[in-house]
Amino acid sequence: MQDPTYLILLALSDRPRHGYGILLEASELSRGTIRLGPGTLYGALERLEEAGHVELDREEIEEGRPRRYFRLTRRGRSLLVEETERREALVGLAKQRLAHR
Amino acid sequence: MSPLERRVRALISLFPASFRARWEEELVRTTLETCTAEQSWPHPRDAWDLVLSAIRAHATTPATEPFRLVLAQGIVLGAILLAGVRIGALLLRFGWFLRWLPANSAAGVPSEELALYAGPLALELAAYVLLAVALLHRRRVLLWTGALTLGAIGLLGTLRYPGPIGIRWALGMAVPGAIPFVMAACTMGTRKTERALAVRPALVGLALVSFAATAFRFAAWFATTTWHLVPGTIDRCATAVAALLLVACTVSGFADPRWFIALGVAVIGWNTRDFLQTSDPLVFLGTAVVVTVSWVHWRVLRRQAAGSGQGRSDREMA
Known part of the structure; x- marks a missing residue:
């Protein structure tokens, strides 16, 4: 899983968010080091939605335009947990290796 | 429609039709939200991101049409x-x-x-x-x-x-x-x-x-x-x-x-x-x-x- 996808899942892990909300949260989570573009975001959302990891939470009309909120599905959450464990294991290995030097 | 929105929409029209049917309005809205009120062009980084994502969507969107x-x-x-x-x-x-x-x-x-x-x-x-x-x-x-x-x-x-x-x-x-x-x-x-x-x-x-x-x-x-x-x-x-x-x-x-x-x-x-x-x-x-x-x-x-x-x-x- 690439960083942008991981960040999107992570941004949705606490509560449903809309597109711009995900961008802001992802930027904050990565402390500004990763800045998602809108194209990347919706490309990833489509793939995640098709794979059943993310679903539509609700749709609101704001200023005459639709605003969709997305939430993590149970499958999405378990994918996020799995990926976090994988990343954690990798970081653990890296730390061990660096400590030996 | 503001010049900025027109430009953003022109970029988004690069996406495949099936993608746009689902995401266009959302994508326009979110892209506009990342811009400041003074901007009349999208940020080059966002524009580039849209173009690349559009190409990617064309290459990967399965042909679901008849x-x-x-x-x-x-x-x-x-x-x-x-x-x-x-x-x-x-x-x-x-x-x-x-x-x-x-x-x-x-x-x-x-x-x-x-x-x-x-x-x-x-x-x-x-x-x-x-x-x-x-x-x-x-x-x-x-x-x-x-x-x-x-x-x-x-x-x-x-x-x-x-x-x-x-x-x-x-x-x-x-x-x-x-x-x-x-x-x-x-x-x-x-x-x-x-x-x-x-x-x-x-x-x-x-x-x-x-x-x-x-x-x-x-x-x-x-x-x-x-x-x-x-x-x-x-x-x-x-x-x-x-x-x-x-x-x-x-x-x-x-x-x-x-x-x-x-x-x-x-x-x-x-x-x-x-x-x-x-x-x-x-x-x-x-x-x-x-x-x-x-x-x-x-x-x-x-x-x-x-x-x-x-x-x-x-x-x-x-």
Whole structure:
């Protein structure tokens, strides 16, 4: 899983968010080091939605335009947990290796 | 609609139609939200991100439309690829001509060469520019001007070489050129086929493919002169690779069928020209392979489409 996808899942892990909300949260989570573009975001959302990891939470009309909120599905959450464990294991290995030097 | 929104929408129109049907308004809204009130252009980084994501979406979005639409899209894309390859090759040849000219102008500019070589090249390039403008602005007059220009080039060849050679030359010039025009005319004629579907990816595709074609021509020329190959070897190899790719993709069912139909159309169109002008049996063989494979591919797709119900999309079936 690439960083942008991981960040999107992570941004949705606490509560449903809309597109711009995900961008802001992802930027904050990565402390500004990763800045998602809108194209990347919706490309990833489509793939995640098709794979059943993310679903539509609700749709609101704001200023005459639709605003969709997305939430993590149970499958999405378990994918996020799995990926976090994988990343954690990798970081653990890296730390061990660096400590030996 | 603000200028900013218009520009953002123009970028978003690069995405495939199926993607836009689901995400367009959302994407517009979110992109606008990342801009400040003073901005009249999207941030270059976001614009680049949209373009790249659009290309990615085209390459990965499965063809969920009914089969006849997929086939139509594939053919349109193929015509666009062909036009791109043609423009790349033309630009390169024009460049060579300009380099060749000063060395030969000491003995007086050969006006016959100019009329024979540079004239048709410039006309054909102009015809493609007209095609692009006509498609973008939906101007029928421009479209037919472009088509007539190509016809005129053909005529020029027939006048220069009377008899069968001239006719062959004219056909070789007109057929590959005519394919994009016929496709463009059809796209404009049918209201059902979305214009954006054919035109927007075209602009990205054209730029990329002309660049790639120019690079390919140069590499082919370089390889031919360095290793003293028989002229045309590289073209045949490329045709073979394209045919093999088609076979591999057909067999494995990999990726979006539209791109492979497109590749088939482009290769056929490209080789038609060589075959008409040189009657080279190897070119004919290569073309025959590609035509056969495209046909098999088409049959496979048709069976799949029949299997999932005529006129209904896979998405609906799912």
